[in-house]
Amino acid sequence: MNLRGEYKLAKKDREDIFEIRWKTDLPYKYSIGKLSVKFFEVLKKERKLLGSKCPECGKVHFPPRGVCAECVVKMTVDDMVEVPPRGTLVGFTVINYPFVDPQTGGMRPFPYGYALFQLDGTDTYTMHFLDEKDHTKMEIGQRVEAVFKDEMEGNLGDIPYFKIIKEG
Amino acid sequence: MKKVAICGIAQTKYEEQKIDLTISELVFEVVKEIHNKLNISNDDIGCVISSSNDFNDGRTIANMAIQDAVGSVRKAESRVSGDGAFAYVYGAMRILSGEYDTVLIVSHTKCSEGDQYLINNSIFDPFFQRHLGLDQISAAGLMANMYMTKYGISEQQAAKVVVKNRKNAMLNPYAHLQQKVSLEDVLESPMLAFPLKELEFPPFSDGAVAMLIANEEKAKELADTPVWLEGYGSCTDAYYLGHRNMSDLVGLEGAAKEAYKMAGISDPVNQLDVAEVYDAFSTHELMSYEALGFCEKGQGGNFIDTGATELEGSIPVNPSGGVLSSNPTMANGLIRVAEIALQLMGKAEKRQIADANIGLANGMNGICSQGNCVLIFGGGK
Amino acid sequence: MPEKVGIVGIGQTKFTSKRRDVNIPEMVYESVKMALDDAQLEPNDIDAILIGNMDHFEGINFSEMWCGIDAAPGYMKPVVKIATGGTTGSSLGICGYYNVASGIYDKVLVVGWEKLNEGGATTGIITAFDPVWERPSLAGALGPLALMANMYMNEFNVSPETAAMVTVKNRSNAANNPFAHLQMPNITLDYVMSSQTISYPLRLHDCCPQSEGACAVIYANEKEAKRITDNPAWFHSVATSHYYTFGCDDKMYDLPTATFASKKAYKKAGIKDPIKDLDVAEVYEPTSWAELSWTEALGFAEPGKGGNLLREGISQMGGELPVNPSGGVLSTNPIGATALVRIAEAAIQVMDRGEKRQVPDAEKALAMGFGGSLWTELAILGNEPPR
Numbered sequence A: 001m002n003l004r005g006e007y008k009l010a011k012k013d014r015e016d017i018f019e020i021r022w023k024t025d026l027p028y029k030y031s032i033g034k035l036s037v038k039f040f041e042v043l044k045k046e047r048k049l050l051g052s053k054c055p056e057c058g059k060v061h062f063p064p065r066g067v068c069a070e071c072v073v074k075m076t077v078d079d080m081v082e083v084p085p086r087g088t089l090v091g092f093t094v095i096n097y098p099f100v101d102p103q104t105g106g107m108r109p110f111p112y113g114y115a116l117f118q119l120d121g122t123d124t125y126t127m128h129f130l131d132e133k134d135h136t137k138m139e140i141g142q143r144v145e146a147v148f149k150d151e152m153e154g155n156l157g158d159i160p161y162f163k164i165i166k167e168g
Numbered sequence B: 001m002k003k004v005a006i007c008g009i010a011q012t013k014y015e016e017q018k019i020d021l022t023i024s025e026l027v028f029e030v031v032k033e034i035h036n037k038l039n040i041s042n043d044d045i046g047c048v049i050s051s052s053n054d055f056n057d058g059r060t061i062a063n064m065a066i067q068d069a070v071g072s073v074r075k076a077e078s079r080v081s082g083d084g085a086f087a088y089v090y091g092a093m094r095i096l097s098g099e100y101d102t103v104l105i106v107s108h109t110k111c112s113e114g115d116q117y118l119i120n121n122s123i124f125d126p127f128f129q130r131h132l133g134l135d136q137i138s139a140a141g142l143m144a145n146m147y148m149t150k151y152g153i154s155e156q157q158a159a160k161v162v163v164k165n166r167k168n169a170m171l172n173p174y175a176h177l178q179q180k181v182s183l184e185d186v187l188e189s190p191m192l193a194f195p196l197k198e199l200e201f202p203p204f205s206d207g208a209v210a211m212l213i214a215n216e217e218k219a220k221e222l223a224d225t226p227v228w229l230e231g232y233g234s235c236t237d238a239y240y241l242g243h244r245n246m247s248d249l250v251g252l253e254g255a256a257k258e259a260y261k262m263a264g265i266s267d268p269v270n271q272l273d274v275a276e277v278y279d280a281f282s283t284h285e286l287m288s289y290e291a292l293g294f295c296e297k298g299q300g301g302n303f304i305d306t307g308a309t310e311l312e313g314s315i316p317v318n319p320s321g322g323v324l325s326s327n328p329t330m331a332n333g334l335i336r337v338a339e340i341a342l343q344l345m346g347k348a349e350k351r352q353i354a355d356a357n358i359g360l361a362n363g364m365n366g367i368c369s370q371g372n373c374v375l376i377f378g379g380g381k
Numbered sequence C: 001m002p003e004k005v006g007i008v009g010i011g012q013t014k015f016t017s018k019r020r021d022v023n024i025p026e027m028v029y030e031s032v033k034m035a036l037d038d039a040q041l042e043p044n045d046i047d048a049i050l051i052g053n054m055d056h057f058e059g060i061n062f063s064e065m066w067c068g069i070d071a072a073p074g075y076m077k078p079v080v081k082i083a084t085g086g087t088t089g090s091s092l093g094i095c096g097y098y099n100v101a102s103g104i105y106d107k108v109l110v111v112g113w114e115k116l117n118e119g120g121a122t123t124g125i126i127t128a129f130d131p132v133w134e135r136p137s138l139a140g141a142l143g144p145l146a147l148m149a150n151m152y153m154n155e156f157n158v159s160p161e162t163a164a165m166v167t168v169k170n171r172s173n174a175a176n177n178p179f180a181h182l183q184m185p186n187i188t189l190d191y192v193m194s195s196q197t198i199s200y201p202l203r204l205h206d207c208c209p210q211s212e213g214a215c216a217v218i219y220a221n222e223k224e225a226k227r228i229t230d231n232p233a234w235f236h237s238v239a240t241s242h243y244y245t246f247g248c249d250d251k252m253y254d255l256p257t258a259t260f261a262s263k264k265a266y267k268k269a270g271i272k273d274p275i276k277d278l279d280v281a282e283v284y285e286p287t288s289w290a291e292l293s294w295t296e297a298l299g300f301a302e303p304g305k306g307g308n309l310l311r312e313g314i315s316q317m318g319g320e321l322p323v324n325p326s327g328g329v330l331s332t333n334p335i336g337a338t339a340l341v342r343i344a345e346a347a348i349q350v351m352d353r354g355e356k357r358q359v360p361d362a363e364k365a366l367a368m369g370f371g372g373s374l375w376t377e378l379a380i381l382g383n384e385p386p387r
């Protein structure tokens, strides 16, 4: 824990101006909820994806979550349904600028493909990395598939990215 | 003024760590309970005002996480970044403007998810105060020492606040800490920031509170025992601790004066039946007695000695057990409001004060009562 | 009884990428002092202070407790902070409206600020999103905004040149606004089109800058407003529409919340045809593409036809409904102040105080805030009190 700021003298025009630098990082432990716990358990053990289906309106949410915003009703682990690891590309971009990743405190490597997909049988879109850095090779409507790691650990890193696939 | 009514209240049990619930799920618990208790659906709610703090939630725009849970899709929601009592005030303003019939007020904190020392240290300015390692505990020690020295308050008198509030908490099923403590327990607990000891500080809690407020017409439909806003005042003390009068809560005093004026209160001890105050540490409650005019300046210690603030006293303070028993930080002010509403509705069960008709609640932002709001409620039964 | 609410004083700092010469409260004070002087009020005339700022961007928790006292005249007065991300300024402006409309306070000072170079906006914005599902791939606000642009261009077959016209309009408008950050009187379509692609299809000049600065606005009830100035800007309606926690749950090219909020705001303000009934609009466009889509959602054009507003000159200065005479967000983006600047600039227009950026005979103006997970907030201001 470093609470001492680091003073830095910057020169600008005729004035000497002080800046004070803080490098305190604020750690958190976020509860992920029972649905996400089950999601990662099943992902690790069975290499399957689960969404949550609203018991009232039937909307299938991916990623799974505890409340259906439309109906304002609770979804539980009993409302989780399997969704295929395949879907359709609905929007994409290629991130091509530098920034600090708050999870690591270091710079996030770029460029990288970043996209929205609709997994088959779900009623929401979801965002993730796409294994493609050339936007001319991407098209809305393309089929995509989740790529799983060989050794699953039970976190989102088990799905490092989605890839564009051709279905015959 | 029968214009803004509290119609329904929901609280979670306050606990050390609700590890199985996301913040959204935690908030949903109280939202759904409001629906169920009042037999309404999400469509009956005009808009939502939430209270939360980005540092506590570890999330910028912390209210984004609870949109689904508060049912605000396509609807108006806004967020007071700070204590829940201020969110209540904003909700009441929306009712008074005539533009909304009902407003849902929600506040939450999961203290277990963040580093409370770093979060509170970040309240201090980064040039002069933050380096000193100040947080709410060390600032409280400073304040308590100055107050106790100036007015000759004893450690025993301060400890009595803890004994009283922890005893009351035994009667409150929602309270986090439900073990009785003795005067000796408090006095012998480890010193955290002289002169304050460990038991003179609250725990850190996870929890949420929600309430539905309405205008007069809707309140008649929704509630048998609506609780009416009678008075409101808000006042902010200086920022730098060195600029403040650390032995008196001048901000709280200013807020109380305004609220009393609006509610027509000239003799608080006789006119008020019950109070829920923001007791951030033991002597803070004694200082609050003085600022709220329950006793003269410097008499907070003698006032608790008279037993006036006990459950059966002339002005029971914190029958819920107060912040010293449950401390989901941003929700504290709204819990005070909720507990007063329960008292005036006659629904406070084992902690009920007999014949409670007028009550006071106060909320606080920042450190050691810097930002204050005082609310007076009436009606109920 | 509900009170009518007027804006009676405005202060803005000159927005710029870095204010090395002042610290946070000093910067905020500049705008507060300007607003007080503008309304010819003393600090003690103000009943309550509302502060807008995103704590995480600069790393100051309870920043209102600092700025409310050391920058604004909040000592021994109510000070409250409103923080809702990009919409902070509009949430703040709307909260100021309710503080007065409720009859609780007569005169309220609202001030929004950001000193973005003191922290990290992209890093801060990432933490607005779900830690499990969204943060790993999210790249601040620009990533989702690029997805929106991508989905919009695909849905309506709109060209990048059409979007670039928005930047050209807004940054050349900014040259008429002494407070704007990026002022480019001679900007060309080529200049925008030849800038680097930073997040396809967004080029550098399709995107807003990061600005430092503060904006303060003084609100008063009818009695006080008429006493303070001959021409207050009057609130005719305000509206907010929020959306799913996961903003990307739904298609993102048509901003449904702007449609919901505008229906409500127009109804209360008696706006039937926004192009005819509004005289000027200050729209919260974080990207060039966004202005196309947002103006459609606000009913200024049919879906996918936002570009026609530019080509036909409707949204240009001198057109039927000039959009962002101030230069908009593409020229200036101090997040906690940005949407309040929209309200302030809309007020400046109906007060007929826009000088070089003034739209002639502006009687009704719309101000928009955008933020969170696709949220919209609106205020409609007029030069006459509402009936």
Ligand SMILES: [Zn+2]
Pocket (backbone or CB within 6 Å): A054, A055, A056, A057, A058, A059, A068, A069, A070, A071, A072, A073
């Ligand atoms: Zn549903």
